[in-house]
Amino acid sequence: MDQKKIEEGVRLILEGIGEDPEREGLLETPQRVARMCEEIYGGMTQDAREHLEKQFHVENNNMVVEKDIPFYSTCEHHLLPFYGKAHVAYIPNGTVAGLSKLARTVEVFARRPQLQEQMTAQIADAMERYLHPKGVMVLIEAEHMCMTMRGVQKPGTKTVTTMVRGAFERDYSLQQTFLQMVK
Numbered sequence: 001m002d003q004k005k006i007e008e009g010v011r012l013i014l015e016g017i018g019e020d021p022e023r024e025g026l027l028e029t030p031q032r033v034a035r036m037c038e039e040i041y042g043g044m045t046q047d048a049r050e051h052l053e054k055q056f057h058v059e060n061n062n063m064v065v066e067k068d069i070p071f072y073s074t075c076e077h078h079l080l081p082f083y084g085k086a087h088v089a090y091i092p093n094g095t096v097a098g099l100s101k102l103a104r105t106v107e108v109f110a111r112r113p114q115l116q117e118q119m120t121a122q123i124a125d126a127m128e129r130y131l132h133p134k135g136v137m138v139l140i141e142a143e144h145m146c147m148t149m150r151g152v153q154k155p156g157t158k159t160v161t162t163m164v165r166g167a168f169e170r171d172y173s174l175q176q177t178f179l180q181m182v183k
C-alpha cells in the first residue's frame, strides 16, 4: 500500500473540511489513517486460495455450516463501515477446509472497499473454486453506516444478501436447512 499517498489524501480532506492539519491533535492523523488502511483494507493483498487450498479428507459429505462470523467492511460508495455477520455453508465432496479458514475467507473479502452483494458472491466463488464442493450457500446480514449516520438516516435497517451455488441452486430444501440453522 502507498502510505504516502494516503497521508497526502487525508491532509487534503482535512483542509477541504476547513481543518488545520498542522494543529496538535491532527498532526499524526494522516499517518494513523494510513496505518489503519493497512488493516481495514488488508484483504486487497490477500488471496483466499492461501487459506482454502489445505484440506482434510472426510468420510461423510454432510453439510458444514459456519454461522455468526462477525465482519467489518467498508462501503465503496461512501467509504463508511458496514458490518454484521456472515453465515457460510458448503456440502463437501470428499474434503473439508479447516474451520478457521472459512472465517479467514470472509476477512479476505470484507477487508476491501466493497458492496455487500459483491462480497457475498466473492466468498461463494472462492469456496466453490478452491473447495470443489457439491454446493455452497452464503448469507450476509449487515448494517450500513452510510444509511444510518447520513443520507436516508435509517438506523437499525439490516441488509440481507445471499448467494447459492451447485446443489443449493437445485435443491430448495437444502437452502431451507441452511436458513433454519443460521436463524
Ligand SMILES: Nc1nc2c(ncn2[C@@H]2O[C@H](COP(=O)(O)OP(=O)(O)OP(=O)(O)O)[C@@H](O)[C@H]2O)c(=O)[nH]1
Residues within 6 Å of the ligand: 075, 076, 077, 114, 115, 116, 117, 144, 146, 147, 150, 151, 152
Ligand atoms: N447495492 C448496494 N448499495 C450500497 C451498498 N453500500 C451502500 N450502498 C448504496 O449506494 C447508493 C449510492 O447512491 P448514490 O445516489 O450514488 O449516492 P448518495 O447520493 O450518497 O445516496 P444516498 O445514500 O441515498 O444519499 C446508496 O443508495 C447507498 O445506500 C452496498 O453494499 N450494496
Ligand SMILES: [Zn+2]
Residues within 6 Å of the ligand: 075, 076, 077, 078, 079, 080, 144, 146, 147
Ligand atoms: Zn455507502
